[in-house]
Amino acid sequence: MGLTLVEKRSAGCALTMGSMSPIGIQARGTFNSPNDGIIFGVPRQFSVVLKSLIDAGFPSGRAFIRAAERGRDEDSGAAYLSKVLAGTKPAPLDRVEGWANALGLTGTERAHFLSLAELSHGPETVEAEYLRMRQELAELRSAVREARQRGLAPHRPERQKPE
Numbered sequence: 001m002g003l004t005l006v007e008k009r010s011a012g013c014a015l016t017m018g019s020m021s022p023i024g025i026q027a028r029g030t031f032n033s034p035n036d037g038i039i040f041g042v043p044r045q046f047s048v049v050l051k052s053l054i055d056a057g058f059p060s061g062r063a064f065i066r067a068a069e070r071g072r073d074e075d076s077g078a079a080y081l082s083k084v085l086a087g088t089k090p091a092p093l094d095r096v097e098g099w100a101n102a103l104g105l106t107g108t109e110r111a112h113f114l115s116l117a118e119l120s121h122g123p124e125t126v127e128a129e130y131l132r133m134r135q136e137l138a139e140l141r142s143a144v145r146e147a148r149q150r151g152l153a154p155h156r157p158e159r160q161k162p163e
Contacts, residue, residue: 044087045120046091050084064099068099090117091117091121
């Protein structure tokens with residue numbers, strides 16, 4: 001549940017990657033662009049997450065490609081991975097399942113990783129809104145949990161059956 005927020009400002013654009021990621025991304029930074037609301041050369045959230053996971057589990061990108069893409073051309077795989085990590089190419093959708101397997105991702109982490117891969121093919125604004133909504137949902141769930149712990153909300157709200 002990472003957070004990428006892209007804000008339009010007159011001086012440029014801010015990109016913040018927040019601390020709510022189930023895969024441990026806790027980076028923050030602001031990158032300014034001379035063009036209002038456009039970020040050039042800043043990696044997408046998928047690239048940031050992928051790099052963090054590779055760094056945590058593999059000695060190099062080539063070792064990751066070797067583990068994730070057995071039987072494929074290692075040189076071309078490593079070259080494409082470099083472009084994905086740099087943010088110049090989107091995630092290769094035909095390979096990300098294998099990448100998730102090699103990274104040992106399961107459950108929510110895997111689903112989030114695959115969603116970020118798909119989002120890397122769309123506009124940054126769509127990615128930012130999706131991630132903002134995921135963050136908001138996480139905050140709402142946390143508030144409900146806290147309210148339930150304090151006895152301010154029922155533990156299981158009764159759902160009404162449609163008539």
